[in-house]
Amino acid sequence: MAEHTGDVEIVPCPDGPVLVRGSFAIVGATGPSVDRGRPTVALCRCGLSQRKPFCDGTHRITGFRTDDEPTPLS
Numbered sequence: 001m002a003e004h005t006g007d008v009e010i011v012p013c014p015d016g017p018v019l020v021r022g023s024f025a026i027v028g029a030t031g032p033s034v035d036r037g038r039p040t041v042a043l044c045r046c047g048l049s050q051r052k053p054f055c056d057g058t059h060r061i062t063g064f065r066t067d068d069e070p071t072p073l074s
């Protein structure tokens with residue numbers, strides 16, 4: 001397993017993907033890592049992307065809506 005250090009920031013976008021920034025790996029269900037391709041990734045949470053786990057913008061076409069976002073910890 002790859003070692004990662006530093007902070008990771010996870011930002012849920014209203015009515016869209018989850019942005020993830022920092023030092024992390026995306027590991028597929030069968031084990032191999034998925035190439036991130038960039039330092040910040042947008043992960044699909046509407047379930048309709050053709051490029052899962054990444055967002056491909058389909059949420060905009062389908063009118064995906066999120067519930068209230070979680071309240072940040074203080």
Ligand code: FES
Nearest residue numbers: 044045046055059
């Ligand atoms: S959140 Fe963008 S395609 Fe699913």
